[in-house]
Amino acid sequence: MRLTLASLAALAAASAVAAGASAQSSSPSHDHAAMGHAAHAQAAAVDHSAMIPRATPGQTAQAAIINGQGAEIGKATLTQGATGLLIKVETTGLTPGWHGIHIHATGQCAAPFTSAGAHINHTDPKTPHGLLNAQGPDDGDLPNLYAAADGSARGEFFTTKARISQDGAGQWLWDADGSALVIHANPDDHSSQPIGGAGDRVACAVLSAR
Numbered sequence: 001m002r003l004t005l006a007s008l009a010a011l012a013a014a015s016a017v018a019a020g021a022s023a024q025s026s027s028p029s030h031d032h033a034a035m036g037h038a039a040h041a042q043a044a045a046v047d048h049s050a051m052i053p054r055a056t057p058g059q060t061a062q063a064a065i066i067n068g069q070g071a072e073i074g075k076a077t078l079t080q081g082a083t084g085l086l087i088k089v090e091t092t093g094l095t096p097g098w099h100g101i102h103i104h105a106t107g108q109c110a111a112p113f114t115s116a117g118a119h120i121n122h123t124d125p126k127t128p129h130g131l132l133n134a135q136g137p138d139d140g141d142l143p144n145l146y147a148a149a150d151g152s153a154r155g156e157f158f159t160t161k162a163r164i165s166q167d168g169a170g171q172w173l174w175d176a177d178g179s180a181l182v183i184h185a186n187p188d189d190h191s192s193q194p195i196g197g198a199g200d201r202v203a204c205a206v207l208s209a210r
C-alpha cells in the first residue's frame, strides 16, 4: 500500500515536472508541477518511516534466573519478533504476590544485584520510569509478575523498547556489557520514581549473547 502510494506520487511528480518543462510559460502546468512536488514530499515522509530497521524475527535465547543465594530458580526465554521482544518468565522461589520486573542495563547478577545497574534507558533526554507515567515509560519497564502461594510465577511480557537482534528499534540487550532481567521484592506502581516502589532486587538473569 505504502509502496504503491509512493510510486504513484513519484510518477505524478515526474509527469508534472515533464509537463512543466514542455510548457513552461503556461501557468496551469506550473500549478500542476507545484501540486506534484507537494505530493512527492509527502511520499518521501511515508517512505522514511517504512525504512525504520526491523528486527530479525525468530532469534531466541534462554537466561537462567538466580536468587540472592546464587541458586537457579527459573528461566527467561527471549524471542525476537519483527516489532518487539517477547520475554517469557518461568520461575519459582518468589514471595507470593506481585513483583516488579524490569530490564536493567548491565549483565551482572551478583547479589544484591545492584551490579545490574539502572534500567536500560539510554534515550536522550532520559525518560522517567513508569508504564502509567505520562512522561514515561523508560525502556526497561514491564508489567508486574505475579507469584502464586507456592512462590511459582509464569508470565509473558512484550516490549517494543528492547531487542536481542542487532537491528531494529529499542535498546540492544546483547551489547558489550549485556543486560539483566531483574525481579523486585514488591510490585511496581508504574508511576513513582525511580522504580515505582518495587524495592529490593530478589532475582536476576543475565541477558547476553555469550
Ligand SMILES: [Cu+2]
Pocket: 100, 101, 102, 103, 104, 119, 182, 184, 195, 198
Ligand atoms: Cu528494576
